[in-house]
Amino acid sequence: MTKPVSDPQFITYMAAFQAATEHTATCESCQDEQPCPVGDPIHRVFLAEKAAWEGEQR
Numbered sequence: 131m132t133k134p135v136s137d138p139q140f141i142t143y144m145a146a147f148q149a150a151t152e153h154t155a156t157c158e159s160c161q162d163e164q165p166c167p168v169g170d171p172i173h174r175v176f177l178a179e180k181a182a183w184e185g186e187q188r
């Protein structure tokens with residue numbers, strides 16, 4: 131089943147994805163997969179939201 135894009139869980143996931151992508155795009159440390167102090171919490175939130183979203187899809 132495809133969920134509507136208005137799904138709040140999906141919107142939160144996409145917001146976290148965008149935040150992580152935007153930070154990584156401007157951060158050499160995070161591009162080397164060595165999260166900086168600023169990027170680390172952003173990536174954590176993204177991974178948590180990703181896991182929550184994928185968990186809902188099962």
Ligand SMILES: [Zn+2]
Pocket residue numbers: 153154157158159160165166167168169170
């Ligand atoms: Zn960073």
